[in-house]
Amino acid sequence: MLSTTVRTGRMGAGGWTLYPPLSLQTGDAFPMMILCDSHDGASSIMGAINVIVTIMNMRAPGMNFAENAPVLLSWLITAYLLIAVMPVLAGA
Numbered sequence: 668m669l670s671t672t673v674r675t676g677r678m679g680a681g682g683w684t685l686y687p688p689l690s691l692q693t694g695d696a697f698p699m700m701i702l703c704d705s706h707d708g709a710s711s712i713m714g715a716i717n718v719i720v721t722i723m724n725m726r727a728p729g730m731n732f733a734e735n736a737p738v739l740l741s742w743l744i745t746a747y748l749l750i751a752v753m754p755v756l757a758g759a
Contacts (some may be wrong), residue, residue, distance in 0.1 A: 708753050708757045711753055712753050712754075715747075716750065717745040718742060722739060
């Protein structure tokens with residue numbers, strides 16, 4: 668989001684809802700803000716994939732998922748939910 672200010676000289680005025688009529692006030696800043704949001708979504712998905720792959724590959728040999736710590740299982744479920752929900756949020 669900071670690059671929006673650096674490149675265009677002003678912040679996107681869409682607010683936290685990214686309401687389109689407010690975007691008419693900002694010129695080039697609003698499309699740059701949408702680009703930044705899509706970059707954030709893509710990096711979140713890649714981070715969730717990294718978490719899942721790490722949990723799958725770094726377990727002790729012969730250890731099943733029921734023997735993992737509850738915190739690790741909650742982290743795994745959160746990563747799966749992030750992968751499932753992020754494309755829907757990006758499409759909205």
